[in-house]
Amino acid sequence: MQFRTKARAVDLLGKGQIADLPTAITELWKNGYDAYADNLTAEIYLDTYKDVNSPLFIMTDDGKGMSRNDILEKWLVLGTDSKSRATLEEKESEETLWKKPRIKAGEKGIGRLSVAFLGNPMLMLTKKQGHPLQALFFDWRLLENYNLFLDDVNIPVEDIDSFDDFHFKLEKLKNDFLLNFDKENDIDGNYIWEEKQLGLRRDIEDSVIKSKIPDFLSKKLLNDLLDIENGHGTKFIIFEPLDQIIEITKNDDDGLDDRQFVASSLAGFTNDFVENNKIVNTEIPVFKDVNIEYDFLNVFGQFFNSEDFNYADVVIDGVFNGQGSFNGTLKLYDEVINYSYTNPRKKDKRSFYGSFPIKVGVSQGKESESKLESNAWKRISDKVKANGGLYIYRDNFRVLPYGRTDFDFLGFEKRRALRASSYFSHRRMFGYIELSRKRNDKLIDKSSREGLINNSAYRTFKNDLESFFKELAQEYLGTDARESIFLDKKEKIKEESEAIKKDNKRATEEKKAFTKSLREYPEKFEKYKTEYQSILEQLEEKTNASDVLYADIENLLDRLHTLDIEFKTLIPKVPKRYKPTDTQLDRLDKYEDKLLGFNETIKKDSEQLMIRVQEKLEVKELKVEFTKNYQKYNGTLEKIITENRIQLKTQYDSLLKDFSFRSRRIIDELNFEKDKIVNSIDSKESVLIESEKLASKFEFLRDQINKELSPLVEHLSKLSFDIDEELVQGAYKAEYETIKYKWEQTRETAQLGVAVEIIDHEFNQLYAKINSSIDKLSEVNLFTDVEQFNFLKQNFKQLEDKYDLLSPLYRISGVVPKNVSGLDISKYLLKFFDRRIEDYNINFHSTEEFNNYSLTIKEPIIHTVFINIINNAIYWMRNKEHREVLLDYKSDTNEIIICNSGLKIENHRIEKIFEMFYSNRPNGRGIGLYLSKQSLNESNLDIYATNDKEYNVLNGACFVIKPLN
Incomplete structure (x- = not known):
């Protein structure tokens, strides 16, 4: 005798073991990672996108893929030990795609069956380097027939050689799969498809017949897989995706909770809390129509990274030793202290769970209690709202469901409900526990992939963490904490x-x-x-x-x-x-x-x-008039002084009244129940107790005076007619706002600078490639439409010329100063702005004095200054009927004049426009004029703007360049 396996067993091991959609996707992503993929996606194509007739769900990875033999010997063999054998991949090789060997994320050999959860039917495309592309077609619902044995099931596989071959082979795979329904009886003569299962059979047959892949998608799927030598990867195409997959793409309130659940469950697939730990990229692209494509993982906000701990008000960072002891640091706002803790429990070898690092940040729920400024607080709060929680990772991979907002496995919210002073909120924290198979082998995943098995090691692990956080709250963070460091800082910030x-x-x-x-x-x-x-x-x-x-x-x-x-x-x-x-x-x-x-x-x-x-x-009448005016002036001044005196007295009386009320309240609080307390004293011990209470109350009330009354008195004592307090405070506030704004812009500018360098590098390579391609196409004469080809070549040449004009402007360091004439500058500008001058019908001209003038300077510097000014001029002249730019030179003052007929610069902006990051232009960065002034100053020149009619003859914006000394 021997075991025989019903086909239904595979259905139970696969779809039956998967708790939900995020778990299914996670399992397949883990398999992709184990196959040395760097990019994992779960693409959703809706029937509103291009020529997609019905929604499609496609799981892809760019891993090593499979050959036909791998499919037969590994993928179709349940419980294979290929991942659990530690000696399988010890060094970089063809099997690792020449990457560093990875610790396997999967280990039970059934994760691949989670694809059955995602929908039916399924087409698997997989390609291993040096082997033909393989296509496997199957509908997992076939396994729901409890009369079928595994031996009765046929899973068709075909080689794909080309694009043209693909659709033919797909139809063949579908027909071969449908042969599973040709067999009417099993070996015992019983009907395989009983009457009550005929509905299932019809559903499967209909689904298989309707399974189609649009041409554009076929090319996209096969494009990187048909290369025999270099192509590799695996793709699962689900023809009738699970309803939940389609519902998460909707934008209504009904399914909001489910969308948030799926997004938060798939966010943080690998441990991004650790710096430089992005071991694989994950995306869920949604294709709604040609204008709407987005990554579902970012719908509710970006996931955390290592820098986010800098924005936490509390950070716990350390290591548990597996026996109940923690050693590490505790950051309370801006103060870091060493912290250690040991759970006073009985030690038992059987409950040893192994050491692990832990790092947790806590963000204040109220902005008034956080050290962060508004934008930073909102940024971290939005992240916490979307993805807050304590995550568990094993060997860098997330263990579900830990980290979900609704999965509070340490009972933080339950304790808060009983007593809020426990402080910690699961919804306000973010961070991770990092486990590994090697160190924490007793903390085992459930076969359903929903958490850790509730064994002795897990219960001890959970108990140690709960005790640790309770003690931490009681010592530092709760409302009745024994140490007041955190509470004092929190109160001060508040x-x-x-x-x-x-x-x-x-x-x-x-x-x-x-x-x-x-x-x-x-x-x-x-x-x-x-x-x-x-x-x-x-x-x-x-x-x-x-x-x-x-x-x-x-x-x-x-x-x-x-x-x-x-x-x-x-x-x-x-x-x-x-x-x-x-x-x-x-x-x-x-x-x-x-x-x-x-x-x-x-x-x-x-x-x-x-x-x-x-x-x-007459004189006497004028004298009367003069006297009346004198009295009018005198009366006006007295009226102003009287109004101010009344306002001052009103404010003073109000402050004094408030001061008296607060003072009386403090004295009354000290004397509250004084007689009752005195009468209750009947022993030396009670005198000592009440004396301590009285001293404590006195100190508290004295602090109240220092906080409430003294600051106002001190402020008033410092007031002086010689100092305008309003003006001073306003000046400091304005300076603070300016510095804060400039800092934000500086960060963006630094990023922009890096981007420009990258783009410059890429442009150089791109131009070389396009030039080469155009030359080759010219030689072979593939284009029948010569006119269109020449048009393409001409347009590219214009683009390249523009780049040549622009590229020297940011390569100034090695340039030598030379003699540049006004005529040279004028010709350069006409060439640089030729299309825009023509399109906007601009009268661009220079005077004879300007053309004959010359100066010694680094050419890119003077070109950059003029380009910036003319570019702004063109923008501000757009809505003017008359558009004119004039370049002139005044020999008597040695000044270059650049003016236009656009909008005039308001007087209050004349000086501001040269400040860094100041711009009146929508989405303007406010860098150009600042850099122009700086670079000219380095060349012993200066630039300023003016509305003086002697210079600003066109009544628009006017700039003047002059010698610095």
Whole structure:
């Protein structure tokens, strides 16, 4: 007698052992890694993409693949020990794709069957170097027939030699698979397909017949696999994917929890918490339509990396020795202390689980309790929200379900629910435990791949971790912690944050008030101007009369003088505590232009009129008028002083009232139940106890005075009429905001610089290859459309010419200064901007003085400066009807002038535009003019912008280059 195996056993070992979709994908990815793949993908093609008729799911890896013999001897053999034999791959070879040997992620020999979980039918394409491409077709539902024995199942395999051969072989594979249904009876004469299983049979047959692969996808799948010598890898094409696979591509709220579950389960497939530990790349590309392609793994945010621990408010970093002891460090905000712990449990060899490193970061849930600034806090909080949790890795591969937000295996949230002072929240932490098969051989994965087996070693491992985190909270992190280092720092950060928040709120109110005034003041001014003009007209009419009397114009003169005094009140008060935005300054500039226009027209007219009025009046009448004006000035000043005094007294009274209330509260708290406590003292011991309580309460209340009352008194004592506190604070805040902004831009610029170097290197190689290809195509004359080919060649030549013009601009270090004429510069610019000058119909010209002028300088420096200025000019002239650029030279001042007819630079921006990272252009980086000024300064030249009409003849933007000394 011998065992016989039902086909159903394979279904139970495969699909039956897989808990969910993430587990199935993870198992196949692990197999790909074991096959020395560097790139693992799970591609989803929806029926809205190109000519895909029904959704397809494709698992791919660029590993070593399989030959026909490997399929027959390994892949189709369940429980094979090929991965568990340690001596299989000891050094780099063809079997490792000449890569360093890897520790195997799979070990039971059944992970490959998880493909059955993903859907049906399935086509496997696999290719080993030096062997033909193999195609295997199967529908795993066939194994659900409990009458079939494994010996009864036929799995067709075919060689694929070419693109043309592929579709023919696919149809053959499908027909060969359908032969499994030709056999009606088993060896005992029983029906294989009973009546109640005929529905399953029809479903399988229909699915197999409908299985199609679009042409574009066939080429994509086979492109890198048909090369006999070099092609390698494995691809599983699932024709009717699991419904869940399609549902995770939707964008509705109904399936949000499931999408988050799948994404968080597949994120962190390998241990990216460790620096430079990216051992394999994973992606889940989703192809919805030609305009929508994205990686599902990034839908809810990027996964963590080693740098994220720098953004944690608490970091635990150390090693457990496998016997209950931890040694490492504890970082509490910016303070690092050595920390060790031993669980006082009974030691038992049977429960030894082996040593392992652990590193955990904790992010504060409230921004006010974090040391991070807003953007950094939001960045790490978003990551924690999407992927927060304590992950377990074995030999760098994630062990599911650890790390999932809903899998709190150490019971953090349960303890918090009972007592929040336990502090640790599973939802706010991120980090890892790193296990290995060698060190931690008693911590064993379940066959279902859902966690670790609950044996003695695991229970001890879990108990040690729980005890460790409890002790850590009680000693440092809980609300009643024995050591106050963390709590003190947390409280200080919270107080500072609250103070800043209140100050920001006050600044926000000022901003709103300033913005509101910018809207209201123009309307106010229009009323003022209308009244002023009306009075002038009446005054002029009466003054022109031959018999004008002082009494006739007295009221008009009085009102006119009042309006003159009120003119200053028409200018909005610019806040000192914060720096107004450029938009606000622009609006203020436009408004001030109106006021300036008023002064230059109406106000000047009034001055002439007042001279005529004085000629008409007698000295004694003018003296009366003078006296009245004197009294009006005096009254206005007294009114302003009185208003300020009232405001000062109101604020003082309010502060004093608040001070008295807080003071009384503190004294009352000390005296609370004083008589009751005194009467309760009946022994020396009770005197000692109550004295300690009283001293403790006194110290607490004294701290309250130092925190609440003293700071205000100290601040008031430092106030002085000689120092404008608002102005000083505003200046420091503006400087801080500028520094913070510049730092962010500097990081981006550094990355941009690296990218430019890479692009430059790639461009050089690309141009060489394209040139070579075009030359070869020219020789063989493959193109029947000569005109189109020449057009292609001409366009590439233009692109190459542009690159040649540009490339010297960032290779300045080895360039020698030379004599460059204005004519040389003009010709270079015309060549560089030829297409754009023509497209925008720009009148680009230079004067004779400019063309004849020359200077000694490194050519790339002066070219870069002009390119930057002209490029900006073209941008700002786009919406102008008249577009002109003029290059000129003033010999008397030795200055080069570059002006255009675009937008004029506002006066408040004239100096700012040369600051690094300052830009008024949407998405502008604000680097060009800064670098232009710096490079010119190094060549003993300077550049500035001006609105002086002597220079700015085109009334747009105007730049002047002059000698530095």
